[in-house]
Amino acid sequence: MINGQDIKDMDDNNVMWEYYSQSYSNKMSLNEYQSMASKTAIYSLQHQILYPALGLAGEAGEVANKVKKMIRDGKLDRSGIAAELGDVLWYVAALARDLNIDLQDLASQNLEKLYGRKERGTLGGNGDNR
Numbered sequence: 001m002i003n004g005q006d007i008k009d010m011d012d013n014n015v016m017w018e019y020y021s022q023s024y025s026n027k028m029s030l031n032e033y034q035s036m037a038s039k040t041a042i043y044s045l046q047h048q049i050l051y052p053a054l055g056l057a058g059e060a061g062e063v064a065n066k067v068k069k070m071i072r073d074g075k076l077d078r079s080g081i082a083a084e085l086g087d088v089l090w091y092v093a094a095l096a097r098d099l100n101i102d103l104q105d106l107a108s109q110n111l112e113k114l115y116g117r118k119e120r121g122t123l124g125g126n127g128d129n130r
């Protein structure tokens with residue numbers, strides 16, 4: 001998985017990464033994140049959609065594995081889980097980009113759906129369209 005060090009190693013992106021990490025990381029919008037993350041995507045065009053979809057499933061599994069180890073070892077690896085959640089976020093952003101979905105719009109539409117369900121009292125239950 002690409003991390004901050006990998007990004008620094010990419011000369012083309014170094015200046016931009018330094019700029020964001022020192023000045024704006026706490027204020028970064030989802031679209032800014034998506035744009036910055038896309039500069040670290042190294043898979044080929046022919047593997048668009050498939051590569052990030054598989055990566056997303058893999059990283060979600062890594063999150064689950066960290067949680068599983070919490071049960072086994074009796075301690076929470078909070079920073080490790082956070083790192084895996086970051087990897088999940090990267091793949092969500094990449095998959096959305098490959099599908100030409102604006103990450104900010106995606107987040108807004110998701111909240112709109114959930115608050116609609118809350119208003120209708122359907123947060124619980126089953127089905128995508130409730």
Ligand SMILES: [Mg+2]
Pocket residue numbers: 001059062083084087
């Ligand atoms: Mg990972």
